[in-house]
Amino acid sequence: MPDAIILGIESSCDETGAAVVRSGQEILSNVVASQIATHQPYGGIVPELASREHLRAIVPVVRQALAEAGHSYQSIDAIAVTQGPGLAGALLVGISFAKALAFALDKPLIAVNHLEGHVHAVLLEHRQAGGVELQFPVLALVVSGGHTHLYLARAKGDLWSYENIGHTRDDAAGEAFDKVAKLLGLGYPGGPIIDRLAPHGDPRAVKFQIVQIKHRDRKDKEKDRSPSASTEAPRPHFDFSYSGIKTAVLRYVETEQLAPSIEMRRRALAELIATKHTQPALEDYLRLCDRQTLDLVASFQRAIVSDLATKTLAAAREYDAGTLFVSGGVAANQELRTTFQREAEMQGLPVFFPSRKLSTDNAAMIAAAAFPKLLRGQFVEMDFSAEAGMALR
Numbered sequence: 009m010p011d012a013i014i015l016g017i018e019s020s021c022d023e024t025g026a027a028v029v030r031s032g033q034e035i036l037s038n039v040v041a042s043q044i045a046t047h048q049p050y051g052g053i054v055p056e057l058a059s060r061e062h063l064r065a066i067v068p069v070v071r072q073a074l075a076e077a078g079h080s081y082q083s084i085d086a087i088a089v090t091q092g093p094g095l096a097g098a099l100l101v102g103i104s105f106a107k108a109l110a111f112a113l114d115k116p117l118i119a120v121n122h123l124e125g126h127v128h129a130v131l132l133e134h135r136q137a138g139g140v141e142l143q144f145p146v147l148a149l150v151v152s153g154g155h156t157h158l159y160l161a162r163a164k165g166d167l168w169s170y171e172n173i174g175h176t177r178d179d180a181a182g183e184a185f186d187k188v189a190k191l192l193g194l195g196y197p198g199g200p201i202i203d204r205l206a207p208h209g210d211p212r213a214v215k216f217q218i219v220q221i222k223h224r225d226r227k228d229k230e231k232d233r234s235p236s237a238s239t240e241a242p243r244p245h246f247d248f249s250y251s252g253i254k255t256a257v258l259r260y261v262e263t264e265q266l267a268p269s270i271e272m273r274r275r276a277l278a279e280l281i282a283t284k285h286t287q288p289a290l291e292d293y294l295r296l297c298d299r300q301t302l303d304l305v306a307s308f309q310r311a312i313v314s315d316l317a318t319k320t321l322a323a324a325r326e327y328d329a330g331t332l333f334v335s336g337g338v339a340a341n342q343e344l345r346t347t348f349q350r351e352a353e354m355q356g357l358p359v360f361f362p363s364r365k366l367s368t369d370n371a372a373m374i375a376a377a378a379f380p381k382l383l384r385g386q387f388v389e390m391d392f393s394a395e396a397g398m399a400l401r
């Protein structure tokens with residue numbers, strides 16, 4: 009099947025996505041309905057509301073994706089849907105709809121791991137651009153609102169297998185961006201706002217120490233389980249931790265008595281959104297932030313980005329990675345991109361990011377990840393279900 013048209017459906021978190029992708033490398037359409045306005049008043053995602061919004065959006069979003077691609081329900085070859093990880097209720101909306109479509113149209117149904125989708129966001133555009141052959145193993149950092157995971161990917165033909173060599177012990181990096189933005193009265197989602205504000209502050213103004221996790225390597229853990237451990241060289245894990253920096257920002261806010269100005273900013277932004285019915289502009293944020301807050305934001309972002317880059321590049325050296333992928337919502341961050349680019353280049357390691365549109369959640373990456381599975385006939389039966397804590401292997 010050289011020319012396969014896959015309809016992808018994504019509903020794992022707070023974006024309802026549908027996309028039509030040809031043979032895992034050509035995006036014919038990519039529609040994303042964001043729920044920012046719904047969750048904004050709560051400063052974070054409310055799972056129950058997310059499911060309800062997916063229910064409202066799923067039919068029009070799929071119709072629009074088909075129309076923009078010039079396809080009909082009948083002309084697609086397969087349907088791909090995110091199985092997990094994500095919010096169970098949100099995942100179930102996409103899965104139920106995909107099952108119903110597959111059943112009614114008698115088309116094959118493919119289940120995709122959301123994290124593999126993020127990896128395929130990079131691959132899709134790399135192939136689309138006719139990029140050079142990738143050197144394996146590929147080290148993939150998936151950094152989003154729910155994940156800060158490092159995977160070592162190896163290829164078996166078109167199918168990739170993944171070994172997890174690091175993950176966050178507490179908050180994901182995107183979660184830290186969101187929580188700090190909420191704490192500073194900047195609203196939700198925090199990542200894009202902090203990204204735009206950080207260049208206006210001094211990143212050296214506030215010193216943040218990010219916890220360096222001392223971890224036993226895998227060989228030690230295996231030894232605990234079986235006395236006849238292998239003689240293989242130990243392979244360390246590269247774990248992250250971002251809940252401490254959020255507490256450090258809170259301490260700073262308390263010591264510097266920033267609470268009254270934060271409350272003023274929170275109210276002014278809420279009023280702007282309520283009266284203008286649009287997202288505040290950069291100028292609005294800048295007008296409502298004093299120098300100290302801008303410096304705090306810049307220092308926070310610098311600390312997270314430096315930690316992500318240092319650990320990821322150390323992992324790349326340790327595991328002798330041939331290529332680096334950085335994907336997920338936080339990969340849209342400008343400072344992160346420049347830092348990884350610079351440091352990977354110094355290490356002679358090719359690094360690839362998705363375009364900004366494909367960094368955050370979307371269904372094109374789900375349709376792309378499904379293509380090798382379609383070629384291998386890896387379909388799911390109608391009784392498959394959502395897996396909120398699904399691992400990537």
Ligand code: KG4
Pocket residue numbers: 021151152153154155181182183185186197198199200203336337338339340341342367368369
């Ligand atoms: O991949 P994604 O859309 O959803 C998840 O799978 O979690 O990632 C969303 C996360 C949010 O935490 C958001 O604040 C963060 O990605 N994010 C950013 C940027 N754009 C989105 N973080 C930093 N800088 C950005 N430009």
Ligand code: ZN
Pocket residue numbers: 122126152336337368369
């Ligand atoms: Zn995601």
